[in-house]
Amino acid sequence: MYYNENTVIYLDGKFVKANEASTDLYSQTMHYGYGVFEGIRAYAVENGTQVFKAEEHYDRLKKSAELINIPFDYNVQGLIEVTYELLKRNNLTDAYVRPLVFCDPNMSLARPNNVSIMICAWEWGAYLGDKQxxxxxxxxxxxxxxxxxxxxxxxxxxxxxxxxxxxxxxxxxxxxxxxxxxxxxxxxxxxxxxxxxxxxxxxxxxxxxxxxxxxxxxxxxxxxxxxxxxxxxxxxxxxxxxxxxxxxxxxxxxxxxxxxxxxxxxxxxxxxxxxxxxxxxxxxxxxxxxxxxxx
Ligand code: PMP
Structure with a gap:
């Protein structure tokens, strides 16, 4: 539902196939929930697709990371560009975009030295449906x-x-x-x-x-x-x-x-x-x- 064999995600500077991407099971995020994410939507507009409030969302991602002391060395404008490229590569116009910043392997509770970022996107109807x-x-x-x-x-x-x-x-x-x-x-x-x-x-x-x-x-x-x-x-x-x-x-x-x-x-x-x-x-x-x- 979220991806198929053709889906591409963004992972640490590269676009890779979703079903070929991998991560480390010792990630601190996997064990302790210590990571930050966003939920963003892109909508079809007159001539293509537009990420709604893109800056606000990536600013909040950065702020979320900073608030819990997760290093965040990404540039907001750069992440917005990556998001448009990701949508293009997946032929998506109306879509939900999910960036996730997750930590390196670390089984201690000390803060991590390095993090990764992944961004994926998929078509997603209204989350809670349409009826009241x-x-x-x-x-x-x-x-x-x-x-x-x-x-x-x-x-x-x-x-x-x-x-x-x-x-x-x-x-x-x-x-x-x-x-x-x-x-x-x-x-x-x-x-x-x-x-x-x-x-x-x-x-x-x-x-x-x-x-x-x-x-x-x-x-x-x-x-x-x-x-x-x-x-x-x-x-x-x-x-x-x-x-x-x-x-x-x-x-x-x-x-x-x-x-x-x-x-x-x-x-x-x-x-x-x-x-x-x-x-x-x-x-x-x-x-x-x-x-x-x-x-
Ligand atoms: N409250 C909680 C707990 C949420 O997870 C969300 C979704 N991010 C919201 C409110 C609504 O936030 P936003 O409008 O930025 O999606």
């Missing part, structure tokens, strides 16, 4: 920001996301909603949360969540559309009393939430601020960058 989601509040909370660097996209952090996702699915829901360790609304396993009440949008403030690039785009779009947004700490009761809600993330894009623990939101999705923003987001990702920057 039935969520459940997870029994897992997001990791405490004093335990890890919550604003970094670190491989090991995703054990928390995997546990929450599978718990939700095992209970018959589509997806989980995680609170922070103080019981405030945080985010989904791979997406940020917004909710609407009386024509105002609310979203958890930064601090206990991953600073989503889609979240930032939604905030930009809301401003352009004259939608008021409040960022803060909100209890689950605020969400329970909301008119509507949605998740957003690179993989999930903007997706409506139907219910939380079987309590349905009262507003019809087509009339929500989320639907307006979903339409605006779908349009924005396919606008040429020069046009995006003028808006």
């Amino acid at each position: 989601l039935r969520l459940t509040v997870s029994s897992y909370c997001r990791p405490h920001p004093r335990s890890i660097k919550i604003e970094a996209k670190v491989c090991g952090h995703y054990v928390n996301s995997i546990l929450a996702t599978n718990e939700a699915k095992d209970k018959g829901f589509d997806e989980a909603l995680l609170l922070d360790s103080d019981g405030y609304l945080a985010e989904g396993p791979g997406a940020n949360l917004f909710f609407e009440k009386d024509d105002v949008l609310f979203t958890p403030q930064l601090g206990n969540i991953l600073p989503g690039i889609t979240r930032a785009t939604v905030l930009e779009l809301a401003e352009e559309l004259g939608i008021k947004v409040e960022q803060g700490l909100f209890k689950p009761e605020a969400l329970a009393a909301a008119d509507s809600a949605f998740y957003c993330g690179t993989a999930a894009e903007v997706i409506g939430i139907e219910s939380v623990d079987d309590k349905k939101f009262p507003k019809a999705w087509n009339e929500t601020l989320g639907k307006k923003l979903k339409d605006a987001y779908s349009k924005r990702v396919r606008q040429p960058k020069a046009v995006q920057e003028q808006l």
